[in-house]
Amino acid sequence: MKYKSQAVAYYFFAVCMLLLALQIVYGFIMGFAHLGFDGLHEWIPFNAARAVHTNLLVMWMLSGFMGAAYYIIPEECERELVSTKLALLQLGAFVAVGVTAVIGFHFNWWEGRKFLEIPRPLDYLVVVDVLLFIYLIGRTVWQAKRHTTTSIVLFFGLLCAALLYIPGMIDTSSQTMDSYWRWWVVHLWVEGVWELIMGAILSYLLIKLTGVDREIIEKWLYVIVGFTFLSGILGTGHHYYFIGTPKYWLWIGGAFSALEPLAFLGMAIYAIAMAKRGGRSHPNKTALSWTIGCSILSFVGAGFLGFAHTLPQVNLWTHGTLVTAMHGHMAFWGAYAMIILAIITYSVPAMTGRKLHDSGMNIFAFWTSNIGMICMTLAFAVAGISQVYLERKMGMDFLSVQKEIEVHFLGLILAASLFTLGIGAFIWNFIRYGLPHAEAQGSDSYKN
Numbered sequence: 086m087k088y089k090s091q092a093v094a095y096y097f098f099a100v101c102m103l104l105l106a107l108q109i110v111y112g113f114i115m116g117f118a119h120l121g122f123d124g125l126h127e128w129i130p131f132n133a134a135r136a137v138h139t140n141l142l143v144m145w146m147l148s149g150f151m152g153a154a155y156y157i158i159p160e161e162c163e164r165e166l167v168s169t170k171l172a173l174l175q176l177g178a179f180v181a182v183g184v185t186a187v188i189g190f191h192f193n194w195w196e197g198r199k200f201l202e203i204p205r206p207l208d209y210l211v212v213v214d215v216l217l218f219i220y221l222i223g224r225t226v227w228q229a230k231r232h233t234t235t236s237i238v239l240f241f242g243l244l245c246a247a248l249l250y251i252p253g254m255i256d257t258s259s260q261t262m263d264s265y266w267r268w269w270v271v272h273l274w275v276e277g278v279w280e281l282i283m284g285a286i287l288s289y290l291l292i293k294l295t296g297v298d299r300e301i302i303e304k305w306l307y308v309i310v311g312f313t314f315l316s317g318i319l320g321t322g323h324h325y326y327f328i329g330t331p332k333y334w335l336w337i338g339g340a341f342s343a344l345e346p347l348a349f350l351g352m353a354i355y356a357i358a359m360a361k362r363g364g365r366s367h368p369n370k371t372a373l374s375w376t377i378g379c380s381i382l383s384f385v386g387a388g389f390l391g392f393a394h395t396l397p398q399v400n401l402w403t404h405g406t407l408v409t410a411m412h413g414h415m416a417f418w419g420a421y422a423m424i425i426l427a428i429i430t431y432s433v434p435a436m437t438g439r440k441l442h443d444s445g446m447n448i449f450a451f452w453t454s455n456i457g458m459i460c461m462t463l464a465f466a467v468a469g470i471s472q473v474y475l476e477r478k479m480g481m482d483f484l485s486v487q488k489e490i491e492v493h494f495l496g497l498i499l500a501a502s503l504f505t506l507g508i509g510a511f512i513w514n515f516i517r518y519g520l521p522h523a524e525a526q527g528s529d530s531y532k533n
């Protein structure tokens with residue numbers, strides 16, 4: 086770690102670990118409810134568990150992106166952050182808003198809009214908090230002597246993510262318009278600007294871990310940004326098929342979203358090619374596994390499984406079923422969870438000065454969580470496809486179908502247990518590192 090202020094990232098990553106663990110607890114609550122064991126229903130009904138599960142997901146990912154930015158920006162800009170105290174305050178406020186929201190969901194204080202359940206007064210606090218974050222990163226970049234493509238793409242991705250939160254706050258009494266704006270946030274985040282954040286972290290990690298020239302790696306980053314915008318912006322149309330918007334979205338959404346996998350394919354080819362070119366000479370091999378794994382599984386989860394239901398002819402049948410949950414799990418895991426776990430695996434040894442990155446525990450964490458998530462995706466796929474046939478092709482009613490497919494959730498629970506074992510090992514290894522250490526500061530621990 087070259088700059089002292091980079092250590093602030095550690096606390097963001099610690100929050101990530103905590104929220105990920107909590108998110109998994111709520112996943113199990115829903116998994117058991119699907120299996121027919123809904124004993125907690127009185128206190129945590131399915132809708133509350135679902136809102137907590139997905140909002141904790143978004144929160145730990147934002148915390149991970151912020152931590153990644155606080156770690157990467159000083160090194161890319163060759164200067165300290167403008168203020169670590171304000172960064173910690175920003176984290177504290179972020180956690181306070183998140184905790185309030187999650188508690189509120191249990192008391193039915195929510196907006197009922199999938200992924201954007203946070204009640205309006207808290208939305209304003211989120212905006213203030215994110216503005217502080219953007220100010221801290223922006224000022225550090227602005228005052229830097231060096232501006233790299235990686236730092237500019239990362240900053241631009243974060244800034245756009247912040248701005249795109251606002252359309253979700255537009256007040257309307259029309260269900261169609263509400264849905265229309267909701268997708269500006271949800272879709273343009275995960276299939277737009279979050280891809281830029283992911284691309285920039287990927288580029289940083291590949292520069293560090295493969296030793297390939299920055300010029301070559303960053304040239305690819307432009308191609309990925311280009312593909313993402315070309316396909317992802319009009320690709321939003323794949324959510325406008327059946328919500329009451331004009332018919333032309335059927336072909337615009339279908340055609341452009343069908344091109345979206347190209348950006349993910351580009352990232353996979355790029356990461357594998359760079360790793361091959363650089364050889365496996367870097368001491369932190371597990372970080373490289375997470376990095377390459379991310380590029381591959383994001384293509385599978387987002388690219389391949391996204392494409393599987395993106396054409397209107399298919400989406401007509403699969404819309405809003407467990408097929409969506411199948412894709413949602415693997416896409417979020419492959420693209421965003423894995424890139425965050427990659428930057429944590431890379432940076433925590435550097436911040437704490439303890440070299441536990443290639444420990445047996447960490448390697449176990451990588452394989453077990455990934456195999457577990459692949460099996461979870463398969464379990465959701467089987468349940469989802471059965472649901473589509475029974476409910477939509479055969480016309481059985483929703484609840485009878487839910488009863489029919491209960492059995493598939495046994496498979497889900499088993500796979501999720503394997504996944505949880507892997508995540509448990511990752512978190513345990515994270516705890517073993519201990520806190521950031523003064524001796525680790527001021528030197529480049531990996532000499533890269």
Ligand code: HEM
Nearest residue numbers: 199275342345387391392394395404405409413416417420
């Ligand atoms: C990392 C990137 C991605 C993530 C994290 C992601 C995640 C998700 C999630 C969570 C949903 C459910 C959203 C909701 O109902 O509110 C969803 C829906 C959808 N995604 Fe993705 N996705 C990604 C990329 C893609 C790509 C590249 C495609 C197309 C090629 C795609 C196609 C779709 C479609 C068609 C739906 C609507 C499903 C429905 O009608 O129920 N996704 N995605």
Ligand code: HEM
Nearest residue numbers: 109112113115116139142409410413414417418422501505
């Ligand atoms: C032990 C682990 C987990 C279990 C048992 C679990 C289970 C579930 C269940 C049962 C649902 C609700 C499906 C429905 O609507 O009926 C759900 C939703 C969701 N989970 Fe998980 N989950 C787990 C971990 C994760 C992780 C690690 C991620 C992200 C990387 C994730 C992302 C999501 C998303 C995005 C949704 C919403 C899907 C949609 O829009 O349809 N889950 N989860």
Ligand SMILES: [Fe+2]
Nearest residue numbers: 272276321323
């Ligand atoms: Fe989308």
